[in-house]
Every structure is written in C-alpha cells, then in structure tokens.
Amino acid sequence: MVDILIAVAIVSGLGLLFGVGLSYAAKVFEVEVDERVVQVREALPGANCGACGFTGCDGYAAAVVEGQVETNGCPVGGNNVAQQIAAIMGVEPGKIKRTAARVLCNGRSSVSNEKYDYQGINSCVAASQLFSGHKACSYGCLGHGDCVAACQFDAITITGGIARVIEDRCRACGMCVLACPKGLIELIDKTKKYSVMCKSADKGAVTKSNCQVGCIGCMRCIKVCEHDAIHMDGTLAKIDYDKCTNCSQCSKVCPTMAIRVMDFGE
C-alpha cells in the first residue's frame, strides 16, 4: 500500500513540478493571439472538412482575421455562420448560395446495361480501372460508394445501384466531388430542381443502347425552354442555372427522362 502511495506521490509531484514550470514559461513566452481568431473559430461548425480550402477550421479562422478570405467561406455553416463571422469582423456579410451535391447519373441497374460482372474490390476507383468500369456506359455511376465513404455528413446513399445525395443533409463540402472517379458529382444551387442527369459524352445512339435514361442530345429541351437556359455542350444538354426558373417544361419533353425533378429529401 505504501509503495503505491509513494509511486503516486512521486508521479504527481513531478507532474506538479513540470506544470508550475510550464505555467511560468507560458507567462514568459506569452504570444498575443488576436482574440477575434478565437471568436471566429468558436462560430465555425468545427467539422474540419476542408471545404473552405484550408486544412481545418483553425486555418480558416486565422485567414479570415488576417483578411485573406471573405467571411462567407464556410459552406457548412452557411449564412448563419457567415453573419456571425461578419459581425465579429465588423464587415457586411456576403450571401452564400446554398448548394448541394448532385450525382449526375440516373442509370440505376434496372435501366442501364452492364459490360461484365465485376467481382473485385468494392470501390469505384478500383472498378473504373478495369475497362472503365462494369457499366456499359463508361461515364455512369458505378455505385460502389466511394462518395459515401468520403461524406462526413452521412448524406449519400446507394439506391438501385447508383449514388443519391440526400440534399437536406448535404453541407456542400465537396469531398464527394473529389472522390468520384467519373467526375459525376457537382455542387448545384439547391433551389434549382432540374438537372440533366447524364454525363455521357457518347453519341446519342450509343448512349441509348447503353442506358435507357441517358441524354441523347435530341435538343427538344432546348427548343421548349422559354428562358434560353439550356444549350448543347458537346453531346449533352446543359442547364444554365442562373437562367433556369424551375418551369419544368424541359423535364416534360425529355424523351428519356434524363431531366428530372430533384427531390431527394429524407
């Protein structure tokens, strides 16, 4: 018993000694930290996701106070946090466009063809190394969930063989965009409901033979759009989200249903 007490006393005594020494050293070597950095850091959500382009919330907070970046650089925190930071910095808050990730492929297993039966590692990157993946369409979502693994907010699920974003949960950090080997995921204005859900650069006939719901470049949506919001981009129709008014005309005329209402709430 006494042995244990001596051991405890020695270790805590040493700890106390070092503690006192360090607190004295902290006084001697004190560095003045701008208190706004601490305040900004506290206002941030603390997800350390890196969406702002810095290594974490600490890095962003320091950069804001140094005036390198705008106060609305945190997509996770949104307008609320941007306002708080602007208040701390004493500047006008800039608006944040609320975006969400969208997986631009509708080719569920039931409507798209397969090239071969893939039995390898359960990863899109691995699968895409093998003849650009098991989907007949070499641009389509492979559904192994590299984006699901990349998402810190649990906002992506694999449904029907393709990845779907639950937009209510998406914080637009952009990690999934980087994770997708097919480059299918884009951050799109949350209020815009219509997207061309296809990234195939194949000709229309090839796309059609690979997948029932791909964009075949028929240009019907372009003709019907009253707002000049849709144009051809290579073989694909492309919606200009700044001009789109959610009027739904394009979705109605699309023969392959490649333009669909986005409603992936919980």
Place this chain on the structure above:
Amino acid sequence: MLQSILITFISAVFIDNFVVVKFLGICPFLGVSKRVKTAVGMGVAVIFVMGLASAVTWAVQSLVLDRLGLEYLQTLTFILVIAALVQLVEMVLQKTSQALYKALGIYLPLITTNCAVLGVCILNIEANHNFLISVLNGIFSGVGFTLAIVLFAGIRERLETAEVPKCLEGFPISLISASLVSLAFLGFQGLLK
C-alpha cells in the same frame, strides 16, 4: 574521457543513427522532410529536446526512481518529462519564430510521442552512462537525427523535379529513397570495435 566522447559522437551520429539504423522517429523523418529549411528547424528542436530530456531523465532516474526502487515507473515519468519539454520548446518557438512554428505544424507537438526521444533516454539508462555522456549522447543522437532528416530533405527536394513513375509518386518514392539512405548508413557498421 575525450576518447569516450568521440566514440559517443561517432556511434550516435553514424553507426547507431536513430532514424536510418534503429528506425526510431520515422514519423517526423517522413513528415517534415519536404524542405531542407524546415528539416533543419525540426532537427534543432529534436537536438534540444533530446539533450534536455537526457539530462532531466538521467537526474530523475538516479536521484528519484533508483533510490526509491521505483524503476517500473521509468516509461511513465520519462514521457512526462518529454511532454513538458516539448511544450516548452513549442512556447519558445512560437515566441521566437512564427514562420518555423507554422512550418513544423503538428509535427512539433508530435515530438512528444517521437520514440527516438524516449528511446535515447531509456538507452542512456540501460547503458549505464554517466551524466555527461548521457547528455552528450542525447545531443549527438539529435545531431544524427538532424543529419539524416536534412540529407533526406535534400533528396526529396531533388525528387520534386525528377521524373517519377506515376505509381511511385509521392510517399512511395520517398520510402524507397529512405531505404537507400538507410542502406548507405549501414556502411558505417563495424567502424568501431
């Protein structure tokens, strides 16, 4: 006396180099070796911590632990000592050189868990070194660490402009280079009898 100091120096820096021969302290060796300048900064910090830690742990061991028969507390107390010293180094660096402090980043507090520092303290005790040789061994081991990391940083700076096969880019080629540096250091084996 002078002879034993010289032997300590040669064996700590070349023959038993902590990083490339004993393979201790690999984490900062790979982490902070992108630029020669930060590598030197890291090396100096490690020399400082190793030297001081050797002195303090020698004192703690011989004055406290040995007398009370508490040798089993060695690892615990040594880590306590090292952690406190690293904290001190961090404060001093933050005050004196912001640029170096930022460049070292997370690797500075990680010296705490750098097994090379704990390793040198424990090996000092095991080898029954006296106080002077213990401290010198600590400092020289730090010099060995610095030598290895600076050499390696030089190689990595060259590697940036070299054409590396795609599959080996980044860490793989660094590890291969590290193994070659290690092989080179093995040439010193048998220098002292």
